[in-house]
Amino acid sequence: EAGVAQSPRYKIIEKRQSVAFWCNPISGHATLYWYQQILGQGPKLLIQFQNNGVVDDSQLPKDRFSAERLKGVDSTLKIQPAKLEDSAVYLCASSLVRGRNEQFFGPGTRLTVL
Amino acid sequence: GQQLNQSPQSMFIQEGEDVSMNCTSSSIFNTWLWYKQDPGEGPVLLIALYKAGELTSNGRLTAQFGITRKDSFLNISASIPSDVGIYFCAGQSGNTGKLIFGQGTTLQVKP
Numbered sequence: 454e455a456g457v458a459q460s461p462r463y464k465i466i467e468k469r470q471s472v473a474f475w476c477n478p479i480s481g482h483a484t485l486y487w488y489q490q491i492l493g494q495g496p497k498l499l500i501q502f503q504n505n506g507v508v509d510d511s512q513l514p515k516d517r518f519s520a521e522r523l524k525g526v527d528s529t530l531k532i533q534p535a536k537l538e539d540s541a542v543y544l545c546a547s548s549l550v551r552g553r554n555e556q557f558f559g560p561g562t563r564l565t566v567l
Numbered sequence: 568g569q570q571l572n573q574s575p576q577s578m579f580i581q582e583g584e585d586v587s588m589n590c591t592s593s594s595i596f597n598t599w600l601w602y603k604q605d606p607g608e609g610p611v612l613l614i615a616l617y618k619a620g621e622l623t624s625n626g627r628l629t630a631q632f633g634i635t636r637k638d639s640f641l642n643i644s645a646s647i648p649s650d651v652g653i654y655f656c657a658g659q660s661g662n663t664g665k666l667i668f669g670q671g672t673t674l675q676v677k678p
Contacts, residue, residue, distance in 0.1 A: 493670075493671075494670060495669055495670055495671055496668050501665060544609050546609075554600075554664045555615050556600070556666060558602075558609030558610045558611070560607070560608050563607075
């Protein structure tokens with residue numbers, strides 16, 4: 454079974470530019486999560502989707518971050534405009550059901566904002 | 568908000584030694600998960616715990632869900648060099664699926 458796929462693996466941009474990340478969850482997983490992991494810290498949830506609906510986006514900086522999961526499968530996370538403090542690894546995870554919450558992570562996208 | 572305190576922050580041990588790390592919180596969780604993260608990779612799920620008092624093993628790894636539901640422990644027996652990495656605990660409360668992660672324990676194993 455294929456795992457969670459993410460692209461790109463690395464991205465370097467200048468501040469005020471925009472960037473987008475893509476995630477393809479494990480087949481059949483209804484729940485998809487985007488996390489931000491700053492160096493030396495644990496992942497922090499940005500947004501959670503159940504199918505194509507948003508369950509929790511309370512920690513998403515909505516003035517610059519947006520995410521969508523239009524067909525309930527793939528998802529994109531966008532940052533516009535980027536700030537220096539957005540430099541981090543962006544992790545996508547998926548789980549089969551919300552109740553038994555074993556989340557499986559992709560390899561992440563390392564973003565560097567200069 | 569909810570926070571998890573994970574300790575120790577780092578460990579440097581000799582191959583063959585046993586390792587213990589723990590995670591505590593002021594809040595109650597109904598699920599505890601333990602992950603391992605290698606450099607440049609995403610976290611990999613090691614053990615999932617769903618009931619207070621539960622003790623679960625995965626090879627040389629053993630984890631326990633604390634009776635108070637506010638803590639969890641991970642033990643690694645007879646460590647080997649490939650155990651090197653960062654270990655994260657994560658707790659879930661409620662039924663939304665949101666995980667709160669600890670700060671991680673960095674483990675280094677000397678051959």
